[in-house]
Amino acid sequence: MTTDLGLLTTAASKWDEMAGEFKKVETRYGDSVQKITTGGSWSGVSSGVAHTSFAATRYEYAAAQIQAKAIASLLRDAHEMFTDLKKRLDSARADAVAAGMTVSEQGHVAFDYTKLTPAERSAYHHDPDGEASIRTAVAKWQQHIDDGVKAVSTLDEGVKVALGRAGADSNKDAFGKGADETFSGFNAGAEGDLKKAMKPDESSVGTNPDSKTGVTVSGPKYGKEGSVKAYADLFHETAKGSTAAGDLQLSGIADIYGGGRASANYGFTDQGASAKAEASIGVRALTEGRAEYGYVGGYGRAEGFAGAEAGVSAKATKQEVSVGAKAFAGAKGTLAGGAEAFGIGVGVNAEGWAGPGAEAWWGYKKDKETGKWKIGGDAGLSPILGGKVGLEITVDPHKVSDAIGDAADALGDLFS
Template sequence: MLNYHEVMTTDLGLLTTAAGKWEAMAAELAKVESRYGDTVQQITMGPAWTGISAGTAHTTFKGTRYEYSAAQIQAKAVASLLREAHTQLADLKKKLESARDDAVAAGMSVSEQGRVAFDYGRLTPAERSAYHHDPDGQKSVAEAVTKWQQHIDDRVKAVAELDQGVRTALTRATVDSNKDAFGKGADETFNGFNAGAQGDLAKAMKPDETQVGTKPDSKTGTSVSGPKYGKEGSAKAYADLFHETAQGQTTVDGMKLSGIADIYGGGRATANYGFTDQGASAKAEASVGVRALAEGRAESEYVGRYARAEGFAGAEVGVSAKATKEEVSAGFKAFAGAKGTVATGAEVFGIGVGANAEGWAGPGAEGWWGYKKDKDTGKWKIGGEFGASPIVGGKVGLEITVDPHKVSKAAGDAAHALGDAAHAVGGWFD
């Protein structure tokens, strides 16, 4: 959330500058669309090309031109949202500045961080002495300080809430609505540009009507949504009792050291499903209990190690299957009781191998296999796990990771070093 200092010092003029660039982008996209329609798309419209390939190309090229048009709609909507955001945020900022000025006029001081205090410096020595000997006066001043602080905090909160609303509106504007997909029009790209982008800030900020009983930072709630805007359909119910996380990192002699500790207690039930041009996926799971995790890592440029310990007490059940461009996996789990996990692994030149083992106290069975790309790190992960426990047993797992960036960099550095060595050897014979 924004604070007083950020509201007062942020250059809101950058919003109109950005809006102008988005409008200019829309104009350039219109030129590209026109050129594309007059040249590339025309290839499929003449008599010289017929047959199945021509029909496929006609549909594909038409879909591409649709994306150029959708990109213009999206760019114009973003520009409109930015201009409205500037107008409304600037107005709320003026109200905050007015609240500050009113507080100062009432004998208060307001710090750069927005903290209100009684301005004793404006009192004469006699007034200051009288104030120190007047309990009722001190109480009155304290009440006034509280009143003005609340007044200013309310103005800051209004700006912060609008800022979050603008963020929501901009996010929605850039997610494909697929309003002309699935045979309804020329849209052939399910996660492309948004031809249904909303440029009206008030409408774009409205809460998702499919959300039921949820509020920001709420501890309990439910939500249901169908597949739309290129995203999966989902259903969720949760009751969070507590969730705390602590983490940190430092660097010692070129070695990056990091650690995290996390604990959560509560219950959740979720289901996700969807089918897009990226592939198909389905997942359902429910759990109740307490989870805890602690992990430490030590990493240098080409070598790294990690160790992790986890604990769980409760019950859980779930199934999952996914087949996309970046993940193919299937899994199941059912467990009730307590379990503890230890895991360790190492990475060299971008290729890592890790293993984990769990001890179970309680009945259960679990299995998973697949490969996937981590969106945050870009690493590819290949692995599997299996466990079974009629009464007391456990689970074992293996994971192999490949970091294409590190592998490529290591190979390049190795080739460079080999070249230097060859050059040095050649120099001996000169």
């Protein structure tokens, strides 16, 4: 409520000025450097390469103008929307106060007893219905205030998403469609309408959001991967739990899924490049148990699959580099186990296959849920009966850091 929203329009003006400066540079570049390849006095292979390269550079100068103007427009839209929501919240607070409430700077609503006479205050305290009506009124106005705050928070998150998309190369003129030769350059497809820029990328075809079958298609645009997915989920159940006895932590999970899925992901983003396609149909089941005591722990996992699957993948991003391929039809069972000490773990897995297939994977990646880095690979082959073996090394940066810190503290205590 105390933010100077005028800074948004000030920033928007600076972005417009930036677009004007990029226009000057683009014009100078075209009249001096790029002109060398269009005069007819230079020919040959080097001229062709230079022509493509210089055109790509000028394209980026033009794309920079589009991106800067789009960001300026987004900031102005944000100013208008934030100003409107702020006025609504001010109005909601004023209405609550007029209705006999107090609203703190943190947005907490309470009944204003100071406006009552001593007799009225006593009557309220001794009347159960009166106290109930006060609680109801307070809850109603609190919800009204909360809704106003939530609307501001939702817009704030939407503006963040829109600005992030504007700053990511959409590559709309890449891959032979135009002069764009840089996959992470300026965004010639930047959207300047905030309402449009905040909309989700994904479009879905299905009976309803909870549908067991459907098709989804998205991107690629605004720095996100494009994807195509078709699915038919028959059932999916998960159960998990955990308990602790002092420093001993025990946890477990069981999961079973049946159905069919086919998907493809592809794209060049600010995070890197990736491509993946896979399809599967059948039943999968998994159960896993873990035990941890301080910085030492272990796990065991069993998996089963009956059906058919195939896929290929390649990824090179800031958080994963990997390649893999697989094809299998039949049934397989997996046993895996490992141990961890001070944030570093080593695990092995082995599968038995009944059915033809082949599979290989290698790489390293960061687990989004746990924050652990995983390094490893596996390979398998089965003409009719066969299997697969694999190795996995995990590094938990937080546990490693904590363990080193505790060790240093213990060493300091020893010599103090």
